[in-house]
Amino acid sequence: MQPLAFAEQVDDSSDLPLPVHIEADRIDGYYQQEIEATGNVHMRRGDKTLSADRAKYYQNSEDVEVEGCVLLERPDDTLRGTFLQMNLQTDIGELRAPFYTLKDSSGRGSGDLLLLEGKDHYRIKKARYTTCPEDNHDWYILTDDLEIDNEKKVGTARHATIRFKDVPILYLPWMNFSFSQERKTGFLSPIAGNTSRSGVEIALPFYWNIAPNYDATITPRVMSRRGVMLDNEFRYIGQGLGGRVLFDLLPDDLVTHSTRYGLQLDHSQFLGAGWYGSLNYNRVSDDNYFRDLGNNILFTSQTNLLQQASASYFSKLGHNGMVTFSALMQQFQTIQDSRAPIVSPFKILPRFTANAIKSDVYGMDFEFASSFTHFSHPTLPHGLRFTAFPSVTLPLENSFGFIRPRMGLHYTRYDLNKPVAPNAGDRHLNRTVPIFSLDSGIILERDTKLGGRNYIQTLEPRIFYTYIPYRDQQLLPNFDSAEMDFSYAQLFLERRFSGEDRISDANEVTLAVSSRLINSANGSERLRFSAGQRIRFDERRVVLTSPQVTRAGSDFIAELSGSLTDHIKTDAGVQLNQNRLFVEKVRTGISYNPAPGKIVNAGYRFTRDVLEQIDLSTQWPIAKRWQGFAAMNYSLRDEKLLAGLLGLEYNACCWSLRLVASRFMTATSRSSTNIFIQLELNDLLRIGNNPLKVLQQSIPGYTRINLQ
Incomplete structure (x- = not known):
């Protein structure tokens, strides 16, 4: 017999029930009383679709009884079972031997009996719940009573046991979990x-x-x-x-x-x-x-x-x-x-x-x-400090270059509670310093090709001159001044001290050049190389403390940053003392990142008479589903491990296990050792001490593989 369709027509503007559409191999019944359908039954009412071997529909009450391979499809979930009895209008009823799947969260489970308690609400007796895919039961919740609220995206379990690899690891008399991102x-x-x-x-x-x-x-x-x-x-x-x-x-x-x-x-x-x-x-x-x-x-x-x-x-x-x-x-x-x-x-x-x-x-x-x-x-010694620094700049600029002369006058006044030096009687001090600078540069561009890609290569020579006359500042207090770290950017600053208490004398010129490789398609910078030399015409006389040594002559600095290849990035710099022909500072870093979860970082830092350290870190797959972590910060100068980390991570389809041990110095002769063990059950909870922050801080570029 050919499938037959039935539809109850209603006025959409009235409060009458929604139409019910039925298709089956055979349909029998009594007009406006009951309908019995057998063989490949498909029913649809609103956003609900019901399939089964046999169904009986009572038109007056809108009750339905369905048996044999029952499948109920709704917007938020899918329910399967052997026998379903429910009211299509109120969504109240029960499903025997249920299997359920939550569509948004991919959560699923089974039970002895599912009680439908209205739209978007149902309760499962002797239930299981997991976010693992079909045919995988690595972990699940066993509970006497599980309530699902699809409206609030919340599950509530009573007398729940969490089992991992069929071993109970946690019992909770009551637990409430969300299967959405809502708080x-x-x-x-x-x-x-x-x-x-x-x-x-x-x-x-x-x-x-x-x-x-x-x-x-x-x-x-x-x-x-x-x-x-x-x-x-x-x-x-x-x-x-x-x-x-x-x-x-x-x-x-x-x-x-x-x-x-x-x-x-x-x-x-x-x-x-x-x-x-x-x-x-x-x-x-x-x-x-x-x-x-x-x-x-x-x-x-x-x-x-x-x-x-x-x-x-x-x-x-x-x-x-x-x-x-x-x-x-x-x-x-x-x-x-x-x-x-x-x-x-x-x-x-x-x-x-x-x-x-x-x-x-x-x-x-x-x-x-x-x-x-x-x-x-x-x-x-402490007290009041007033500063005023008016300045004027004459910018002369066009599309390929600029000249910017700048003139300023820095005035400072102190009213102290006592003199800085024992033999200095004046507590009211003044300082006035003129500051002049001239910044100029040219930007040259050309089209080039590298690795089959179109780039714009720039050549940017730059000259920066600074003149600041010497002022004796030994009797002034130092509230907030410190020498700024020497870098390529610092070559183009008028002052070498932060704060307002020390203004360095200067008669020096910076000769520098930088070159950038810019992607023609999107304007992003691929690579940058910069080099500059500061030439001092007079010896510096202003110091922060009396033992500080100044020298005439010049310093040379070079920096390289950006992507050497699609997977290799670097950020490196070196400062040379050309008078004594030795290295003052070195900062190097290189990262190899061919794919998420694969990264190797190496770095070296050196400051003469201050520090010499190496940094190594990696995240790398060592076997199927296994990730290894390692990080080390070692002082070559002190021959001491400042910080170290070792760890493993196993990522299954619906859970992850992390084991991390870290050790770091907390004081000059004290250290702390921490052990992190964490089991993460995807979309449910994490059990143990969270090592993710430690991994992110210790391994630049660390990626959580279970989120990929």
Whole structure:
């Protein structure tokens, strides 16, 4: 018999039921009462499609009974079973021997009985759940009762056991998980690990989705050697504002028998009318807090914790100018190492700055920078400092070159609490320094081809001259000046010191050239080579400290950065002292990255009489599904391993296992060893201590393979 179709026609504007379409090998029934279909049955009502061997449909109640290879297709899921009884209007019913698949998350499972409890809601008795593909049962959840909410994309399991390779690894009387990217309140995956200073650690984070624009994570952290610590994170975002608060509290350290804490507050806000404000406050209870309780070299290497509040104002000054104003209060908590104590920085209480820029005024650009700062220190001379630096530039530019003469006058005044030197009686000091520079360059271009690709190659010679007369500054305090790192970019700066307390004398010229390889198709820069030489006509006389040595003559610097090939990138630089014919600084780095998950990094850093270090790191497949990790930072000067890492990662289709061990120096003669073991069940949870941040920091270019 040919398939027959049935349709109940209704008025779409009425509240009558949606039409039901039925196709089958045979259809029998009674008009407006019931319909029985057998053989290749296909039913459709709205967005639901039902297939089976046999079906009976009751028109008055819209109930349906289906048996034999039942398949129910809905927008969010697919349900299979042996017998289905449900109401097509209310989506209430039951499915025996169910198999279910969640379409968005690829989650799937089975059970003894599936209870349909309305649109987008159902409950499964004696259920299994996994995100592994068909015919794979590496891990799954066994639960007495599993509730699926397709509207909220949330699953709730009661008396749940997580099994990995058929071995129970975790039991939870209640668990709630999301199969979407939306946030939800509930416990996160437990964290377990081990460090040499804290012992075995176990933590159970609780995530609180307070509102769409703010949330909190509260994490009890049990450490075998230290006690119970409470880690708290609060995040918020609003109209023109946002921030984060971290507060960690250890009420009674079992080793030090003291209360220990760490606080980090970061807030920024638009105040209106061109005003912006920010607050960055960091504090810990003691000097050894990070060394004892941290598991990351970025924390343990901190020496000064910033405590700062600021407000700033921006406004246009005509159509080609800008004026800015700022207020700042700043101090630091200095983390001292008893074996290598340091002097804490000056407090800024407060600093006011006012700057203005006005371009193209009769062909000239005018700038004005000023500041008023109160410095404070418990032991060193301190006081007030006022600076003003007006300058004018005459830019002469066209499409292939430029000449920019610039003239400025830097004025500084100090009012100190006591003289800097014991024999200097004046506490009120002034300094006025004229500053002149002339910057010029040419940009030449030509078309070229490399590896079958079209490029634009540039040749950019540049000459930069600076003249600053000498001013004796030995009696001036040094609140914030330091010598800037010598680099190719620094060749074209007028001053070699940061801050305002030291202005170097200069009578020198920089001769430099750079060449860039630019992709003709998209304008991206492929490779850059730069070289420059600073020639000094007079010996430098201004120093930061009296033992500092200056020399006349010249320094040569060269840098190479970019992609040597499609898979090899480099960033390298060298500084030569041509007077004594030796190398002052070397910075080299090269990366080989042929594919995601395959990377090798090598680097070398050298600063004469300061440091000599090598950096090696890699992420590389060592067998099918296996990844290996290694990283090393070694001081050749001290013959000491500063940081090291070894690890393995196994990636299956629906889970990953990571084992990572790291060791790093926390002080001049102290080190910390951390062990990370993490099992990640894709789209569900991670069990163990998370090594991902350590891998990302230790191995530049690290890629999570299970996300590929």
